[in-house]
Amino acid sequence: MNDMTTAEPRVVLVTGASSGFGRLTVESLARRGHQVFAALRGVHDRNERASAELTTLAADERLELRVVELDVTDQASADRAVDTVLRTAGRLDVVVNNAGSIFPGPLEAFSADEAARQLDVNVLGALRVNRAALPHLREQGHGALVQIGSISGRVTLPYSGLYAASKAALGSLTEAWRHELAPFGVESVLVEPAPYPTSIGNNAVSPADTARLSAYGEGMGRFVTELTERQTAMPEDPRAVADTIAALVELPGGTRPWHVVVAPEAQRQAVESAARAADDAARAVSSDMGVAAFMTAGQPRTEAGIL
Numbered sequence: 001m002n003d004m005t006t007a008e009p010r011v012v013l014v015t016g017a018s019s020g021f022g023r024l025t026v027e028s029l030a031r032r033g034h035q036v037f038a039a040l041r042g043v044h045d046r047n048e049r050a051s052a053e054l055t056t057l058a059a060d061e062r063l064e065l066r067v068v069e070l071d072v073t074d075q076a077s078a079d080r081a082v083d084t085v086l087r088t089a090g091r092l093d094v095v096v097n098n099a100g101s102i103f104p105g106p107l108e109a110f111s112a113d114e115a116a117r118q119l120d121v122n123v124l125g126a127l128r129v130n131r132a133a134l135p136h137l138r139e140q141g142h143g144a145l146v147q148i149g150s151i152s153g154r155v156t157l158p159y160s161g162l163y164a165a166s167k168a169a170l171g172s173l174t175e176a177w178r179h180e181l182a183p184f185g186v187e188s189v190l191v192e193p194a195p196y197p198t199s200i201g202n203n204a205v206s207p208a209d210t211a212r213l214s215a216y217g218e219g220m221g222r223f224v225t226e227l228t229e230r231q232t233a234m235p236e237d238p239r240a241v242a243d244t245i246a247a248l249v250e251l252p253g254g255t256r257p258w259h260v261v262v263a264p265e266a267q268r269q270a271v272e273s274a275a276r277a278a279d280d281a282a283r284a285v286s287s288d289m290g291v292a293a294f295m296t297a298g299q300p301r302t303e304a305g306i307l
Contacts, residue, residue: 009064010249011089013081015039015072015129016099018050021148021193024242025096027057030065032246037085039070039099072099072125075132082132091140094249095133097126098148100166102204106216107161109207115162117205122166127173137186142253144187146245147174151192151263151271159220167192175282178258182296187256189248192271194263195231196238236264258296 012029016022017038026038043051051067058065066088070081085092103110103118130145137143152160153167170190177188207213241262248256259275261268286292 009034010093011035011037011085011091012094012096012249013037013039013068013085013092013129013133014096014098015070015125017054017067018047020098021196021238021241021245022096022098023050023054024239025098025245026054026065028239028242028246029249030058030063031061032250033064034249035064035089037066037068037081037088039068039081041069041071041099043067043069070099070129072128073120075128078128078132082129082136086136092133092136092143094144094146095129095137096146096148096245096249097129097170099125100148102160103162103207104159104204105207105213106159106220109209109212109216110162111207111209114205114207118162119166119169122163123169123173126170130177134181134186138181138184141185143185144189144248144253144256145174145177145181146189146191146248147171148241148245149174149190149192151194151261151267153192154271154274158223159216175258179294179296185253187253188258189256190259191241191244191248192259192261192263193238193241194236194267196236196241 010029012034014022014026014029014036017026018040022038026036030036038054040047040051042048054065054067057063068081068084069077071077082092099121101118101121103114126147133143133145137145147170149170150163150167152164153171156164156168171192174188174190177186181188244260244262248260261271261275263271282295283292286295
């Protein structure tokens with residue numbers, strides 16, 4: 001059954017919708033009455049089960065939820081997915097760039113090719129999808145790009161260097177889109193969650209150089225053990241991230257904050273403090289360079305009242 005919570009249903013494309021934040025988000029948005037396109041890679045092979053489950057859910061609950069093939073590492077695939085949305089719905093209101101992967105381990109153990117694969121999915125994936133969508137969003141004069149980053153984009157921990165670098169880069173792209181797209185009425189938002197219990201770790205890619213990896217074995221082992229123990233003792237519900245994304249989707253255009261942290265209180269406050277300092281620095285630097293007029297002020301973060 002549909003649970004309509006907004007007077008104007010949105011048309012939303014969500015990448016990486018087979019599991020984790022993406023899966024929770026497409027189900028939440030569809031149940032709230034939105035027209036949702038769940039983008040998956042390999043709907044007829046690696047994600048055939050997830051595709052079938054979402055299709056069955058849509059039929060059983062009479063939801064406006066459709067599965068669409070999208071490989072974020074392929075521009076042609078992104079173009080086809082956006083075209084499918086436009087042919088089916090007639091418009092596109094919000095893109096949620098959630099697709100991502102994680103390459104955990106000591107930086108020394110990764111080859112440049114492995115690092116490029118991490119960045120290809122987490123950074124260039126969003127670039128491709130937004131490149132496909134933006135001509136339509138600009139032409140219609142409204143819309144939003146929502147990137148799912150991570151607090152790792154602000155705070156780099158050991159053995160997560162590649163992942164942290166990819167999320168920091170995604171944050172920079174989000175901020176650039178924010179400034180560049182404001183004249184067209186298109187918003188760009190960064191959501192930075194803490195580590196939540198999702199399935200992203202199930203597909204983690206370890207470095208192929210096991211000899212170099214083994215040199216860090218003892219330290220990395222202790223790090224993983226202590227991190228896991230803390231997360232097990234203080235479990236967090238990943239639905240908080242999906243709820244935040246849904247709230248962002250439903251906010252009226254022009255009122256969305258450009259940055260939201262979803263994390264335990266101490267982590268949230270620390271990351272928001274770092275982000276505010278970065279905002280202050282951007283204003284000071286752009287003013288001194290004489291280009292402050294091109295910077296978009298944006299809405300306050302959590303003060304926007306969506307959390």
